[in-house]
Amino acid sequence: MGEQLQEQRLSEVLKAVSDATRRSILTTLVQEGPLRVTELAGRYDMSLNAISKHIKVLESAHLVTRRTIGRVHLIEADLDPVRAVDAWFGQLRSIWDLRLERLGEVIAKGVTRDERPVPDGNKDDPGPG
Amino acid sequence: MGEQLQEQRLSEVLKAVSDATRRSILTTLVQEGPLRVTELAGRYDMSLNAISKHIKVLESAHLVTRRTIGRVHLIEADLDPVRAVDAWFGQLRSIWDLRLERLGEVIAKGVTRDERPVPDGNKDDPGPG
DNA sequence: ACGATATTCAACCAAATGGGTGAACAATTG
Protein backbone atom coordinates (compact mmCIF):
# COMPACT_ATOMS: atom_id res chain seq x y z
CA MET A 1 0.00 0.00 0.00
CA GLY A 2 0.92 3.69 -0.26
CA GLU A 3 1.96 3.61 -3.87
CA GLN A 4 -0.72 6.09 -4.79
CA LEU A 5 0.71 8.42 -2.21
CA GLN A 6 4.04 8.14 -3.96
CA GLU A 7 2.23 8.75 -7.23
CA GLN A 8 0.59 11.80 -5.76
CA ARG A 9 3.90 13.20 -4.59
CA LEU A 10 5.49 12.49 -7.95
CA SER A 11 2.66 14.37 -9.65
CA GLU A 12 3.14 17.27 -7.28
CA VAL A 13 6.87 17.48 -7.91
CA LEU A 14 6.53 17.19 -11.67
CA LYS A 15 3.78 19.77 -11.79
CA ALA A 16 5.85 22.10 -9.63
CA VAL A 17 8.81 22.01 -12.00
CA SER A 18 6.63 22.10 -15.10
CA ASP A 19 6.44 25.86 -14.74
CA ALA A 20 9.36 27.81 -16.19
CA THR A 21 9.32 30.46 -13.50
CA ARG A 22 9.41 27.86 -10.77
CA ARG A 23 12.25 26.03 -12.47
CA SER A 24 14.12 29.28 -12.65
CA ILE A 25 13.54 30.01 -8.97
CA LEU A 26 14.79 26.57 -8.10
CA THR A 27 17.88 26.96 -10.26
CA THR A 28 18.65 30.32 -8.72
CA LEU A 29 18.36 28.88 -5.24
CA VAL A 30 20.56 25.96 -6.12
CA GLN A 31 23.16 28.29 -7.57
CA GLU A 32 23.19 30.95 -4.92
CA GLY A 33 21.99 29.21 -1.82
CA PRO A 34 19.17 30.37 0.46
CA LEU A 35 17.53 33.65 -0.49
CA ARG A 36 14.79 35.84 0.92
CA VAL A 37 11.42 36.02 -0.79
CA THR A 38 11.90 39.70 -1.66
CA GLU A 39 15.37 39.11 -3.05
CA LEU A 40 14.03 36.31 -5.20
CA ALA A 41 11.02 38.32 -6.32
CA GLY A 42 13.23 41.24 -7.30
CA ARG A 43 14.63 39.19 -10.16
CA TYR A 44 11.37 38.61 -11.94
CA ASP A 45 9.01 40.87 -13.79
CA MET A 46 6.18 39.74 -11.61
CA SER A 47 4.54 40.82 -8.38
CA LEU A 48 6.01 39.78 -5.05
CA ASN A 49 2.78 37.94 -4.37
CA ALA A 50 3.06 35.89 -7.53
CA ILE A 51 6.53 34.77 -6.51
CA SER A 52 5.33 34.09 -2.99
CA LYS A 53 2.72 31.76 -4.44
CA HIS A 54 5.25 30.02 -6.65
CA ILE A 55 7.42 29.47 -3.60
CA LYS A 56 4.50 27.92 -1.80
CA VAL A 57 3.97 25.51 -4.67
CA LEU A 58 7.63 24.50 -4.56
CA GLU A 59 7.36 24.25 -0.81
CA SER A 60 4.42 21.87 -0.82
CA ALA A 61 6.29 19.74 -3.33
CA HIS A 62 9.15 19.83 -0.79
CA LEU A 63 11.50 21.21 -3.38
CA VAL A 64 12.30 24.14 -1.12
CA THR A 65 12.26 24.63 2.60
CA ARG A 66 11.66 27.79 4.58
CA ARG A 67 13.57 29.08 7.57
CA THR A 68 11.88 32.05 9.15
CA ILE A 69 14.23 34.39 10.93
CA GLY A 70 12.41 37.35 12.29
CA ARG A 71 10.43 38.88 9.47
CA VAL A 72 12.66 37.35 6.87
CA HIS A 73 11.86 34.02 5.27
CA LEU A 74 14.93 32.25 4.00
CA ILE A 75 14.06 29.94 1.10
CA GLU A 76 16.40 27.06 0.40
CA ALA A 77 16.40 24.48 -2.36
CA ASP A 78 16.08 20.81 -1.53
CA LEU A 79 16.73 18.44 -4.40
CA ASP A 80 15.73 15.36 -2.51
CA PRO A 81 12.31 14.89 -4.18
CA VAL A 82 14.03 14.91 -7.54
CA ARG A 83 15.21 11.41 -6.80
CA ALA A 84 11.66 10.12 -7.08
CA VAL A 85 11.47 11.66 -10.53
CA ASP A 86 14.75 10.07 -11.52
CA ALA A 87 13.52 6.77 -10.20
CA TRP A 88 10.38 6.94 -12.29
CA PHE A 89 12.18 7.85 -15.48
CA GLY A 90 14.81 5.27 -14.78
CA GLN A 91 12.23 2.56 -14.31
CA LEU A 92 10.46 3.63 -17.47
CA ARG A 93 13.64 3.42 -19.44
CA SER A 94 14.60 0.05 -18.05
CA ILE A 95 11.20 -1.35 -18.94
CA TRP A 96 11.71 0.09 -22.38
CA ASP A 97 15.10 -1.54 -22.77
CA LEU A 98 13.77 -4.83 -21.46
CA ARG A 99 10.98 -4.82 -23.98
CA LEU A 100 13.33 -4.08 -26.85
CA GLU A 101 15.58 -6.87 -25.72
CA ARG A 102 12.70 -9.32 -25.47
CA LEU A 103 11.47 -8.17 -28.85
CA GLY A 104 14.89 -8.96 -30.25
CA GLU A 105 14.75 -12.52 -28.93
CA VAL A 106 11.24 -12.96 -30.22
CA ILE A 107 12.23 -11.89 -33.67
CA ALA A 108 15.26 -14.12 -33.56
CA LYS A 109 13.14 -17.12 -32.65
CA GLY A 110 10.46 -16.23 -35.15
CA VAL A 111 7.68 -16.34 -32.57
CA THR A 112 4.51 -14.47 -33.47
CA ARG A 113 3.33 -11.48 -31.47
CA ASP A 114 0.40 -13.29 -29.86
CA GLU A 115 2.55 -16.10 -28.59
CA ARG A 116 5.05 -14.08 -26.71
CA PRO A 117 4.87 -13.86 -22.93
CA VAL A 118 2.98 -11.13 -21.17
CA PRO A 119 5.27 -8.52 -19.64
CA ASP A 120 5.22 -8.47 -15.87
CA GLY A 121 3.72 -5.96 -13.52
CA ASN A 122 4.39 -2.28 -13.17
CA LYS A 123 3.48 -1.45 -9.62
CA ASP A 124 3.01 2.26 -9.87
CA ASP A 125 -0.02 3.77 -11.43
CA PRO A 126 -3.68 4.43 -10.94
CA GLY A 127 -2.97 2.32 -13.88
CA PRO A 128 -5.04 0.22 -16.13
CA GLY A 129 -7.21 -0.29 -13.11
CA MET B 1 19.29 31.53 -29.24
CA GLY B 2 16.35 29.22 -28.93
CA GLU B 3 16.81 28.39 -25.29
CA GLN B 4 13.31 29.55 -24.48
CA LEU B 5 12.06 27.13 -27.05
CA GLN B 6 13.89 24.39 -25.20
CA GLU B 7 12.38 25.73 -22.00
CA GLN B 8 8.96 25.65 -23.57
CA ARG B 9 9.39 22.05 -24.66
CA LEU B 10 10.69 21.08 -21.25
CA SER B 11 7.63 22.63 -19.65
CA GLU B 12 5.39 20.75 -22.04
CA VAL B 13 7.03 17.41 -21.33
CA LEU B 14 7.01 17.90 -17.57
CA LYS B 15 3.42 19.02 -17.58
CA ALA B 16 2.46 16.04 -19.70
CA VAL B 17 3.95 13.54 -17.26
CA SER B 18 2.73 15.42 -14.21
CA ASP B 19 -0.64 13.72 -14.63
CA ALA B 20 -0.91 10.23 -13.16
CA THR B 21 -3.19 8.93 -15.88
CA ARG B 22 -0.82 10.10 -18.57
CA ARG B 23 2.15 8.57 -16.79
CA SER B 24 0.22 5.32 -16.62
CA ILE B 25 -0.60 5.45 -20.32
CA LEU B 26 3.03 6.05 -21.11
CA THR B 27 4.15 3.17 -18.89
CA THR B 28 1.64 0.84 -20.48
CA LEU B 29 2.83 1.76 -23.94
CA VAL B 30 6.44 1.29 -22.96
CA GLN B 31 5.65 -2.12 -21.52
CA GLU B 32 3.41 -3.46 -24.22
CA GLY B 33 4.41 -1.58 -27.30
CA PRO B 34 2.09 0.29 -29.67
CA LEU B 35 -1.62 0.12 -28.81
CA ARG B 36 -4.85 1.40 -30.33
CA VAL B 37 -6.69 4.26 -28.68
CA THR B 38 -9.68 2.04 -27.88
CA GLU B 39 -7.50 -0.67 -26.41
CA LEU B 40 -5.76 1.88 -24.24
CA ALA B 41 -9.02 3.51 -23.20
CA GLY B 42 -10.52 0.16 -22.24
CA ARG B 43 -8.12 -0.05 -19.34
CA TYR B 44 -9.24 3.07 -17.58
CA ASP B 45 -12.41 4.01 -15.81
CA MET B 46 -12.73 7.02 -18.01
CA SER B 47 -14.40 7.89 -21.29
CA LEU B 48 -12.73 7.12 -24.59
CA ASN B 49 -12.70 10.83 -25.26
CA ALA B 50 -10.86 11.62 -22.07
CA ILE B 51 -8.14 9.15 -23.00
CA SER B 52 -8.05 10.48 -26.54
CA LYS B 53 -7.37 13.91 -25.09
CA HIS B 54 -4.64 12.61 -22.80
CA ILE B 55 -3.03 10.98 -25.79
CA LYS B 56 -3.09 14.27 -27.62
CA VAL B 57 -1.31 15.94 -24.73
CA LEU B 58 1.38 13.25 -24.76
CA GLU B 59 1.55 13.57 -28.51
CA SER B 60 2.17 17.30 -28.51
CA ALA B 61 4.89 16.74 -25.94
CA HIS B 62 6.31 14.20 -28.42
CA LEU B 63 6.18 11.49 -25.78
CA VAL B 64 4.09 9.34 -28.10
CA THR B 65 3.73 9.12 -31.84
CA ARG B 66 0.73 8.08 -33.87
CA ARG B 67 0.65 5.79 -36.86
CA THR B 68 -2.75 5.79 -38.53
CA ILE B 69 -3.58 2.58 -40.34
CA GLY B 70 -7.02 2.70 -41.80
CA ARG B 71 -9.38 3.74 -39.06
CA VAL B 72 -7.05 2.51 -36.38
CA HIS B 73 -4.59 4.84 -34.67
CA LEU B 74 -1.56 3.05 -33.29
CA ILE B 75 -0.04 4.94 -30.39
CA GLU B 76 3.60 4.33 -29.58
CA ALA B 77 5.78 5.61 -26.77
CA ASP B 78 8.83 7.70 -27.53
CA LEU B 79 11.15 8.31 -24.60
CA ASP B 80 13.38 10.69 -26.45
CA PRO B 81 12.05 13.89 -24.87
CA VAL B 82 12.77 12.41 -21.46
CA ARG B 83 16.42 13.07 -22.10
CA ALA B 84 15.81 16.80 -21.93
CA VAL B 85 14.25 16.30 -18.52
CA ASP B 86 17.18 14.23 -17.35
CA ALA B 87 19.52 16.86 -18.67
CA TRP B 88 17.80 19.58 -16.69
CA PHE B 89 17.77 17.65 -13.46
CA GLY B 90 21.32 16.56 -14.05
CA GLN B 91 22.46 20.12 -14.59
CA LEU B 92 20.60 21.22 -11.49
CA ARG B 93 22.29 18.59 -9.45
CA SER B 94 25.73 19.35 -10.77
CA ILE B 95 25.28 23.02 -9.96
CA TRP B 96 24.18 21.94 -6.51
CA ASP B 97 27.24 19.78 -6.00
CA LEU B 98 29.51 22.49 -7.31
CA ARG B 99 28.11 24.98 -4.86
CA LEU B 100 28.50 22.60 -1.95
CA GLU B 101 32.07 21.97 -3.00
CA ARG B 102 32.83 25.67 -3.27
CA LEU B 103 31.13 26.21 0.05
CA GLY B 104 33.42 23.61 1.54
CA GLU B 105 36.51 25.42 0.27
CA VAL B 106 35.19 28.73 1.48
CA ILE B 107 34.65 27.39 4.94
CA ALA B 108 38.07 25.80 4.94
CA LYS B 109 39.70 29.11 4.01
CA GLY B 110 37.58 31.05 6.44
CA VAL B 111 36.41 33.51 3.81
CA THR B 112 33.19 35.36 4.55
CA ARG B 113 30.08 34.87 2.48
CA ASP B 114 30.27 38.29 0.82
CA GLU B 115 33.78 37.80 -0.37
CA ARG B 116 33.30 34.56 -2.21
CA PRO B 117 33.13 34.57 -6.01
CA VAL B 118 29.84 34.89 -7.81
CA PRO B 119 28.70 31.63 -9.39
CA ASP B 120 28.74 31.68 -13.17
CA GLY B 121 25.87 31.67 -15.60
CA ASN B 122 22.96 29.27 -15.95
CA LYS B 123 21.86 29.60 -19.55
CA ASP B 124 18.38 28.22 -19.35
CA ASP B 125 15.56 30.15 -17.84
CA PRO B 126 13.16 32.99 -18.40
CA GLY B 127 15.36 33.42 -15.48
CA PRO B 128 16.01 36.29 -13.24
CA GLY B 129 15.71 38.19 -16.45
C1' DA C 1 4.75 54.01 20.16
C1' DC C 2 5.47 54.77 15.12
C1' DG C 3 6.80 54.14 10.63
C1' DA C 4 9.06 51.21 7.47
C1' DT C 5 9.96 46.55 5.84
C1' DA C 6 8.92 41.52 4.83
C1' DT C 7 5.59 38.47 3.93
C1' DT C 8 1.14 36.31 3.69
C1' DC C 9 -4.01 36.31 3.20
C1' DA C 10 -8.21 37.17 0.70
C1' DA C 11 -10.69 38.25 -3.16
C1' DC C 12 -10.95 38.54 -7.89
C1' DC C 13 -10.08 37.44 -12.89
C1' DA C 14 -8.91 35.21 -17.29
C1' DA C 15 -7.27 31.21 -19.12
C1' DA C 16 -6.17 26.41 -18.96
C1' DT C 17 -7.27 21.59 -17.39
C1' DG C 18 -9.61 17.33 -16.89
C1' DG C 19 -13.69 15.38 -17.34
C1' DG C 20 -18.39 14.35 -19.72
C1' DT C 21 -21.83 13.98 -23.82
C1' DG C 22 -23.43 13.88 -28.48
C1' DA C 23 -22.50 14.57 -33.23
C1' DA C 24 -19.37 14.07 -37.09
C1' DC C 25 -16.15 11.67 -39.92
C1' DA C 26 -13.60 7.66 -41.89
C1' DA C 27 -12.97 3.08 -42.87
C1' DT C 28 -14.37 -1.64 -42.69
C1' DT C 29 -17.84 -5.29 -43.20
C1' DG C 30 -22.12 -7.43 -44.61
Add this chain to the structure above:
DNA sequence: CAATTGTTCACCCATTTGGTTGAATATCGT
Protein backbone atom coordinates in the same frame (compact mmCIF):
# COMPACT_ATOMS: atom_id res chain seq x y z
C1' DC D 1 -25.53 0.98 -49.82
C1' DA D 2 -26.25 0.31 -44.80
C1' DA D 3 -24.57 -0.81 -40.36
C1' DT D 4 -20.72 -0.97 -37.38
C1' DT D 5 -16.36 0.34 -35.56
C1' DG D 6 -12.54 3.65 -34.34
C1' DT D 7 -11.54 8.09 -33.47
C1' DT D 8 -11.89 12.98 -33.31
C1' DC D 9 -14.50 17.43 -32.97
C1' DA D 10 -17.38 20.75 -30.73
C1' DC D 11 -19.51 22.06 -26.62
C1' DC D 12 -20.42 22.23 -21.78
C1' DC D 13 -18.98 22.24 -16.93
C1' DA D 14 -16.40 22.54 -12.52
C1' DT D 15 -11.89 23.17 -10.78
C1' DT D 16 -7.24 24.71 -10.89
C1' DT D 17 -3.72 27.91 -12.25
C1' DG D 18 -1.09 31.96 -12.64
C1' DG D 19 -1.49 36.42 -12.18
C1' DT D 20 -3.32 40.95 -10.10
C1' DT D 21 -4.45 44.27 -6.19
C1' DG D 22 -5.38 45.70 -1.47
C1' DA D 23 -5.51 44.65 3.33
C1' DA D 24 -3.64 42.21 7.35
C1' DT D 25 0.18 40.60 10.17
C1' DA D 26 4.68 40.52 12.16
C1' DT D 27 9.08 42.33 12.95
C1' DC D 28 12.63 45.86 13.00
C1' DG D 29 14.65 50.45 13.71
C1' DT D 30 14.15 54.92 15.72
